Structures are given as C-alpha cells and as structure tokens.
Amino acid sequence: MEETLEYGTGKKRNVLKRLLAYAGPYWLWVAFSLILVLCITGLELYRPILVGQVIDEFITKKNFSGVRHIALIYLLVLLASFVCNFLQTWILSLTGQNIIYNIRQEVFEHIQKLSLRFFDITPVGRLVTRVTNDVEALNDMYANILVKMIKNVVKIIGLAVVMLSLNVRLSFYAFLLIPVIIALTSLFTHISRKTYRQVRTRLTAINTYLSEHLSGMKIIQIFVREKEKQKEFEEKSKDLLRANFREMMVFAIFRPSIYMLSVIAMVIIIGVGGSAVIKGAITIGTLYVFIQYIGSFFDPIQELSEQIGTLQSAMASAEKIFTILDEEPLVVKKESPTMLSAIRGRIEFDHVWFAYEEENWILKDVSFVIEPGQRAAFVGATGAGKSSILNLIGRYYDIQKGRITIDGVDIKDMDTDQLRGAIGQVQQEVFLFTGDIKSNIRLRNEEIAEEEIKSAARYVNADHFIEELNNTYEETVTERGSTLSAGQRQLLSFARTLAFDPAILVMDEATANIDTETEQLIQEALEKLMTGRTTIMVAHRLSTIQHADIIMVMHKGRLRESGTHQELLNQNGIYRKLYELQLQ
Structure with missing residues (x-):
C-alpha cells in the first residue's frame, strides 16, 4: 500500500x-x-x-x-x-x-x-x-x-x-x-x-517490503519463490532508482x-x-x-x-x-481512572457486541461471568470469536455495545496499566527479543529479582533446558528466539508470565506448538500456575481443557453452550460434535 x-x-x-x-x-x-x-x-x-x-x-x-x-x-x-x-x-x-x-x-x-x-x-x-x-x-x-x-x-x-x-x-x-x-x-x-x-x-515502500519479506524468508524458501520475490523487489528498487x-x-x-x-x-x-x-x-x-x-x-x-x-x-x-x-489511539485512557487496591479476577461480559470494522460483528450479544480463581475455557471453530474475547479483557480493543467489568468495575474506567499488569498472557506465537534468557523473562522490569526469574523458570520446568545452555540465564537470544525450539520458546513465555505474578492468566492455544513430552511438563506447571488465579484458556484440542470449571462454546460470534465437559457432552450439541470429530 x-x-x-x-x-x-x-x-x-x-x-x-x-x-x-x-x-x-x-x-x-x-x-x-x-x-x-x-x-x-x-x-x-x-x-x-x-x-x-x-x-x-x-x-x-x-x-x-x-x-x-x-x-x-x-x-x-x-x-x-x-x-x-x-x-x-x-x-x-x-x-x-x-x-x-x-x-x-x-x-x-x-x-x-x-x-x-x-x-x-x-x-x-x-x-x-x-x-x-x-x-x-x-x-x-x-x-x-x-x-x-x-x-x-x-x-x-x-x-x-x-x-x-x-x-x-x-x-x-x-x-x-x-x-x-x-x-x-x-x-x-x-x-x-x-x-x-x-x-x-x-x-517507505521498499523498507516495508524488506521488513515483511525478510521476516517471512522461511516461507519464501519453502515454496521456492526466490525468483518471483526478486522480481518484485527489483520493480520497487527501480521505482526508487x-x-x-x-x-x-x-x-x-x-x-x-x-x-x-x-x-x-x-x-x-x-x-x-x-x-x-x-x-x-x-x-x-x-x-x-x-x-x-x-x-x-x-x-x-x-x-x-x-x-x-x-x-x-x-x-x-x-x-x-x-x-x-496525529494518529489518535482508539483505546483512550481515562484521565482519572479507578484504581483497585487489588484485582481478584472476577470477569463479566454483559451483552457485549464487538467488531474490528464498522458492523462486521465478531461478537454478538455475548454475556458470561467468570468467578475469581475459576478456570474457564473457550472452544469453537476458527473465527468464532474466541481470541477476540481475550483481547477485549485486556482492553486492547474497545467494544461497541455492552459492558466488560473486572471485579465489578468497567474496564473503560480502570487504569489500563493496572488492568494489563494484572493479566498474564501466553500466546501461541511466542515473541522473544534480542538479548539473553534473563532479559526475556524480566522484560527490563528491574523489580523482578534474579532469584524470582530462576524460581519462575523452575516452576514451569524451563530450567531443564536453560541449565544445559553454555551461559544458562546469560545465554544470548537472537531476534525472535530463532536459536531456540518452539517448545523452549513457549516455556520461556510461561516463565515470563509467572515472573510478573498476574491475577488473571490468559492462554491462547498455549500448548499448540509443543511436543507431547514438553506439554506434559507444562501441564504439571499449569496446575501450580492456575491455583488462586482466574484462568482463561482457548484451545482447539479439547483434551487440554476437559478439566476446566466451565467451558464456553462459541459459534459465529455467539455464546451457544456453557458448562463442564460432561455437562456439554450430555447436551448433545455443538461441543459433542467437536469432541466426536476430534476423536475420529
């Protein structure tokens, strides 16, 4: 563009x-x-x-x-x-x-x-x-x-x-x-x-092209598109010339x-x-x-x-x-926000409607309550609105209709720094910064002591591979953590989240890219992590969320079913169909 x-x-x-x-x-x-x-x-x-x-x-x-x-x-x-x-x-x-x-x-x-x-x-x-x-x-x-x-x-x-x-x-x-x-x-x-x-x-055009295609060089080489991309770059280079x-x-x-x-x-x-x-x-x-x-x-x-x-x-x-x-933020902090003494983690969606553009609704009249310390999971087909719910909880986007509250306070009235600081997010795609293992867990927060970093790594079993590195926690991490495996990067993201000690834990397909052995290590750590925290999970593999306190089934932007794993199976609805499909 x-x-x-x-x-x-x-x-x-x-x-x-x-x-x-x-x-x-x-x-x-x-x-x-x-x-x-x-x-x-x-x-x-x-x-x-x-x-x-x-x-x-x-x-x-x-x-x-x-x-x-x-x-x-x-x-x-x-x-x-x-x-x-x-x-x-x-x-x-x-x-x-x-x-x-x-x-x-x-x-x-x-x-x-x-x-x-x-x-x-x-x-x-x-x-x-x-x-x-x-x-x-x-x-x-x-x-x-x-x-x-x-x-x-x-x-x-x-x-x-x-x-x-x-x-x-x-x-x-x-x-x-x-x-x-x-x-x-x-x-x-x-x-x-x-x-x-x-x-x-x-x-600007040539810098944009370079940024995108250098990041996606692996895909270019996998599909053998070097010559075609070279021609595209040549055209942009000629335009600049x-x-x-x-x-x-x-x-x-x-x-x-x-x-x-x-x-x-x-x-x-x-x-x-x-x-x-x-x-x-x-x-x-x-x-x-x-x-x-x-x-x-x-x-x-x-x-x-x-x-x-x-x-x-x-x-x-x-x-x-x-x-x-001159670009104005779409999410604007309130001048005199409500500051909570502590966030317990009660989350409520009250008739929420949300769209990224105009009225192409991603969420339609969604209402639910997650109590403090409860483990909630969202399931559904791609595009059902699961990840959007996670983004809305941290107020990375503003809703068009309805209300979202944390501990009874509308998140639009809360201080966004306090809100986001209370939410620990583990994404499917882990982003690591150039630096070392320690700095990627701490993220330049000097209040997190070195012992807390090591303790967090031990909790999520990340210390197993960190201690095997030549420089352990001082080991150099390259851009995007390319020298580490997907499982190792995910373990580091768990350690990072735990180090910040959030009241609310959010996991978006957190174990999707991890091998079975590593997933078992993480599941052990998750049991400790989720204790005393409100936990929200999004997963395609239903086996990873069967023990959630409440499972909510999203379909085309609406909340269609909710209950425990067994309750949803007994309803013989969308969840049962998804479950049987995965069994097959």
Missing part, C-alpha cells in the same frame, strides 16, 4: 510551525547562532572591500607599509570568520541532534500508545522508516538549512546594499538577470517538492543554469565596468569589489534554492511523521 500525501499551503505552514516549535527549548542557542551568522556575513562582505582598498590606496601608490597593515587586518578577519564558523557549526550540530533525539523519542513513545488496530493495518517497515529515515531527514534542516537560509538572505541583501552604495549604474547591470533567476528558482522549487515526496514514498534519478536531474539542470547566469552577469560587469574604469568613472578597486561581489551574489542564490529543496525534503518527511503523531 503506497502513501499519498498532498498538503495544501495552509497545512505546509502548519508543518513548518510544528517543526520550529521543537527548537523552542533551544531558542537561546539558536539566537546566538543567528548573531554569529550576522558576524560571519559582515566579515565576508568586508574582505573584498579590504582588497579593493589595497588596490586603490596602496598598490597604485606603492605604499607597502599600508599593504602590510591591510594584510594584517585581512588575516584577523579570516581568523574571526574561522572562530565564528566553528562556534556556529558546533552549536547548531549539537542543537540539531538534541532536537532529533527528542522527535525520535516522541514518535516511538506515541507509537507505543497507539491501539493494536493501528498495527493490524500498518506495515512495520513503514513505521521503521518514520522513526529512522524520516526523523533523520529533519536533522539537516535543524543543523544547517534554517540558519544558512537566513545567512544567505542576509548576504544577498548585504551584497545588494553595498553594491548600490558603491555604484548604482553598475549595480543595475548586475541585477539584470534577477527576474530570470527568480523564475528559475520558483520552477525548481515546485518540481523538487514533487520529486522529494516521491523519493520518500518509494523509500527512477525517483532518485529525477531528483538528481532537477539539480543537474538547475545548478549549471544558475552558474551560467552568474557567468553572463560577470561578463556584463567586466564589460561595463572595464569601460567605466577606462573612462575614469570608477576605480580598479571598485571594479574588483564588484567582480568579487557578483561571484558571491549568485552563490547564495544557488545555495538558497538548494536549501529550499532540502527544506522541501524535510517537509515531506515531517508530513509523514506528523501523520503518525
């Missing part, structure tokens, strides 16, 4: 305003940089005047002591320029990096607050591009572009003022080509804006055009100025100053145009970043 973002003039101004707001905390440093810019510009304008003065007042009169005096001043001006340039570059680089750091932190923090529905429909590669490439694209704007744009504007104005003060007629000839430059710059800015946006969009080529072509045409205009202007000045020197209307020193200024006059114009182009690139990245930051 390709992004298309077209911002109107008003929105562009809003984007720039928001970008400048990030520089607010550093306004003193920015102001000091602007003062340095004025000093640097003044010193640059002064240097040709010194040389012109040497030519007119000392060289023609063979006054070498005066030449030495001006040379010393020129050296001091160069030294002052060096110091000012160094300070300005250092201050702006430091300020820019701090701003970029703040933006990157804000973007990631905001992404973490977004609802799961956002991640259901947004490719991971696109989000990675936002946090890395797009944020980094703003660095040049803060560290260089904004202040240098001001510097170039001041320099252009300063050059024009000084040239007019020296000779109005010669200045008129120098400014003859300005309308052409303005028209060319306007065209360049318009075209570059489109090319920059295309580059950012194509880069073409976008980059168009961007380079814009600069390749614009830069020589501006240079050609500067050469034409120089020829005009030399011709008109040389004639004026011969006639005695101006001095050689004045002509020298004009020649130097006319060369300097077109440089900031070219730089300014290119900086506007870079600013357009930053704006294109900012538009995409602000699109993420």
